[in-house]
Amino acid sequence: MQEFLQYIFSGITNGAVYAVIALGFSMLYGSTGLINFAQGEFVMIGALSLISLWKGVNLPLPLAFAGAVAITAIAGAMLERFAIRSVKKPHPIVLVIITVGASILLRGVGMLVWGKDSHGSPSFSDHAPYDILGATLLPQSLWILVLTLGVVLGLHIFHKRFLTGRAMLACAISTKAAGIVGIPTEKMVLLAFSMSAAMGGIGGVLIAPLSMSSFDMGMNLGLKGFCAAMIGGLGSSWGAVVGGLLLGVLEALGVGFLSSGLKDAAAFVLLLLILYFRPSGLLGTASVQRF
Amino acid sequence: MNAQGSGQEAFLPVLRLEEISRSFGGIQALNDVSFEVAPGAIHALIGPNGAGKTTLLNVITGSCPPDTGAAFLGDCRLNGRKPHERVSLGIARTFQNIELFGSMTVLENVLVGRHVKTRCGFFGAMAGLPGCSLEERKARQRAHELLDFVGLSEAADWRSTDLPFGWQRFLEIARALATGPKVLLLDEPASGLNPVETSTLCDLLRKIRENGVTLLLVEHDMNLVMEISDRVFVLNHGMKLADGTPCEIQANEAVISAYLGRERMGGKCSACAI
Amino acid sequence: MRYLILMAGVLAAGFGLSSPYQIQLLTFIGINSLLALGLNMLMGYAGQISLGHAAFFGLGAYVTGVLTAHFHWSPWLALPVAILLTAAAAFLIALPLLELSGFYLGMGTLGFGMIGYVVFRQWSSLTGGDSGLVGIPSLELGPLSFADAKNYLFLVWAVALLCIFLCDRLIHSRIGRALRAIHDSERAASSMGIDTGRLKVHIFVLSAVMAAIAGFLYAHLVSFISPGSFDFLVSIRIVTMVVIGGMASVWGALLGASVMTILPETLTVFTEYEMIVYGLIMITIMIVIPQGLFRGILDIYERARFRTGSIPAGPQA
Known part of the structure; x- marks a missing residue:
């Protein structure tokens, strides 16, 4: 029981990170119909930037957090603008x-900037781990859960309440029609790219204290984020969250039976x-584009 | 083959639709539509925008399966057959927005149309079996004949997308004919053509009918429809409104009020080629 | 004619070159050409991408490696087994994925590549795990021993040339036209009666089989294989070869393979910047000349030729 609970805790923690990465995939797909294979690299940049800014430059944590996310958002915007x-x-x-x-x-750039070594980061806060029914819950896990929830809610409010958010949804439905009614569609795509990159960055920031970070961490996390987005159905925000958590828990339970490799x-x-x-996802109803 | 399908029901229909219905979400695009296409005649499918014409075409080609109802080509039930299988059975089509193979020459486009009439596979092609080269020679010969037929033989080596718009339509028709169809479906063949090209098209469609191919065209150009059709089907709101010779359709009160409003129908009745 | 020139070139190089290093380099170009050619058939002619081709390459190498080194099979018996196994794996991957849009195939093959890599590493009782598989024998055919580097060079290039020849024939056949039709417009292709799904599966399998043959040749050349030779970066390297040479170009595959084999060897600093260079090549070529270097030059030539042609009269019925 205790072991089981421990697996669940670590599964949910990892799953929440997958969920944030999946959210990045999902929202970009939802607004542009694209799947960005560089999403995992944004996670890497987020994680390593945080470590550099927080521990290297000694910025306070909130500033380092914001800085790391800003760097990935800029990288995402550049990818859209120049490529x-x-x-x-x-x-x-x-x-x-x-x-x-x-x-x-x-x-490659990550390898040049941060080298080939792995970097670690301390937890966001120094609380002692909580003890629940004999299983330990790290404070970092709570941070991750709270921040993930914040990202999802933020995205939801952005799409529902803000004009820009609704304009982006309009572009997703029909770029042409959105352009006709005066929505700057190019800017919307740019914004969608930087937001989705920022979500990858947040995922990276969250996972940095959990495991060692290095320049080649991106692909694994990117693929898992994509997997989570597919489970939930690409394009669906809540699907991405459920998919991420499900994948995290399944993976954590799987460790009990499979070797870590x-x-x-x-x-x-x-x-x-x-x-x-189920290419439309376990929860998704949207039909997958067949071409 | 008798080319004069003048609306008599004595012929065995080459294409038959039985009570086809299809809805998209809450919209009933087709509602219980039945009709029969007699062999060797030119049929037109008309109706206001959104009447379900293109959906009906897609039901026949198989790219949009109906919710209920059945389609037959001759005795052969089409339901459940994939679009590419229907082509080998004898249903060819052209597209409203021309879809040529842009990286290929005009001749190669027509050669792709011979795909269903040739058999050479992966290994045959790699090994260069004599059967394959013979087949290829025959296909090329046939493709040249078809280009000749539509009047594009001189442009055979052009890149297809370098052709002027009107010629691209003719190429699409040649390509569709290359599949050796029994029924050729044309989705707005005259749209975007100038009057001279339209009259060339008119002659071409008659020539195709003379070769025994049944034609079903979706068309907005009433002059063309009334001039060349042997039979006209009218769809409105996904339902069959009328079915008859061009003269009957022009006189049909329901059609005039529902589809044409107060406007007069284009083309004169005397133009009907009966 | 082009084949004769190339054949003569390879023969001259084979007899002319004396340094084992250069011979080895030329041999690797041959093997890489096979890989690039296979992927080019898929990317250029069917418009589908595989980001996991290294796994097929690895499957070919490991199957023959395990069968010959552990079970002492004759390599010539192991070859068909390697081809069949790879074809079966490719078939299973392709069957559902090719129905989906290109992005999903990309992700699916990426995932498959990772699975392959993990299996090569983890199934250490067979593959030797991270420390690799040693003792793969060299090839022999009757009295002819391919342990000699020059003979192996000729063998690899004979196979490569044969494959180029066969692919060239395939492209200019009914099947090749159908593939290009799918690439141009899948809707129109299916309206011509082309079974697009089936054809895409076939070309994917063909592509994987060519990678497996390359893997076979590679394993018996180096006699030692380890998972590192079949990781994600190798898949990317193959894609880059195709991108450089140009999609839909049999001869471009040769060019791409040559560039991507010689470049890392001549630039010693290359290992540091390898990934940056690949990334830049892929992005720049896709934006500036999406047809690739080779095809780009050919296109300019072809356009010029069409311009000078006389203008025909047009359709007259």
Whole structure:
């Protein structure tokens, strides 16, 4: 029981991070119909920037947090402005190659900036771990859960209450029509990219204290985030959250049965199974674009 | 084959739709539509925008399965067959927004149309079997004939998208004919054509009918419809409103009030080729 | 004609080169050409991407490696097994994924590549895990021993040339036209009676099989394989080869493979900047000349030729 609870705790913690990453995939897909293969790299940049700003430059935590997220948002905006927007024929294969290229480029830059070593980060606060029914709950887990919830609510309010948010939804439904009624569609795509990158950055910031961070952490996390987004149904915010948590818990329970090396493979097998049997997601109803 | 399908029901229909219904969300795009297409005739499908014409075309080609009802080509039930299977059965189509293979030449576009009439597979092609090269030669010959037929033989080596718009339509028709169809579906073949090209199209469609291919066109150009059609179906709000010869349709009160309002129907009755 | 020139070039290089390093480099170009050619058939002609081709490459290498080193099979028996297993894996991957849009295939193959890598590392009783698989014998055919580097060079290039020849034939056949049709407009292709799903699966399998053959040749060349040779970066390297050479270009695959084999060897600082260079190449080429270097130049030439042609009279019925 105690062990089980421990697995659940760590699963939910990791799952919340996957959820934030998935949210980035999902909202970009929802507003532009694109899947950004560089999403995982934004997680890496977020995590390593936080460590540099907080522990390297000794900024206070909230500032370091904001700085790290801002850096990833800028990276996302640059990706859109200088690469995606210049594409003449947006055939999926071209966009896949460009974002994969961006992903490998960012990873290379990450390696130059932060080196090949792994970096650790302390928890956000120094509280002693809580003891619940014999299982330990780290304060960092609470931080992660609260911040994840904040991101989801923030995105929800942005889409429902703010004019810009609604304009972005309009672009998602029809770029052409949105342009006709005077919505600056190019800016909306730019904003969507930087917001989705920022979410990757937040995911990185959250996970930094949990495990060691290095330049090559991005792909695993990106794929898991994508997997979570697929479970919940791409394009759905709440689906992304549920998908993330589900994936986290499944993975944590899986560790009990599988070796840690196979744990990573398990997530990808799950991804393939979902692509096979429920491409619209377990919760999603939106039909998957078949081309 | 007798080319004069003048609306007599004596013919065995080449294409038959039975009580087709299809809805998208809350919108009933097609509601219990039935009709029969007689062989060797030109049929037109008309109706106001949103009447369900394109949906009906998609039901026939298989890209949009109906909720209820059945479609038959001759005796062959089409339901459940994939679009590409229907092509080999003898249903070809053109698109309203021309969809040519842009990276290929005009001739190659038509050669793609011969796909269903040729058999050479992966290994045959790689090994260069004599059967394959013979088949390829025949396909090329047929493609040249078809380009000749639509009047594009001189442009055979052009890149297809370098053709002027009107010629692209003719190429699309040649490409569809290459599949050796029994029924050819044309989605607004005259849209975007100038009057000269439209009259060339008119002659071409008659020539196709003379070759024994049944034509079903969705068209907004009433002059064209009334001039060349042997039979006209009118759809309105997803339901069949009328079905008859062009003259009957022009005289039909329901059609005039529902579809044309007070405007007079284009084309003169005397133009009907009966 | 082009084949004769290339063949003569390889023969001349083979007999002319004396340094084992250069011979090895040329051999690797041949193997990489096979990989690039296979992926090019998929990316260029079917418009589908695979980000996990290293796994197929690895599958070919590991199957023959395990069968020959552990079970002492003849490599010539192991080859068909490697091809069949890879084809089966590719078939299973492709069947559901190719129905979905390009993005999903990208993610799916990326995931498959990761699974392959993890399996190569973790199934250490068979694969030797991280420390690799040693003792893969070199090839022999009757009295001819391919342990000699020059002979191996000729073998690799004979296979590469054969594959280029076969692919070239395929592209200019009915199947090739159908593939290009799918690439141009899937809707129109299916309205021509082309079974797009089936054809895409077939080309994916063909592509994977070519990677497996490359893996076979690689394993018997180096006699030692480890998971690092089949990781994600290798998949990216193959994609970059295709991007440089240009999608939809059989000969471009040769160019891409040559560039991507020689570049890392000549630039010693390359390892530091490897990923940045790949990334920049992929992004820049996709934006500036999406057809690739080779195809880009050909296109300019072809356009010029069309311009000078006379203008025909047009349709007259």
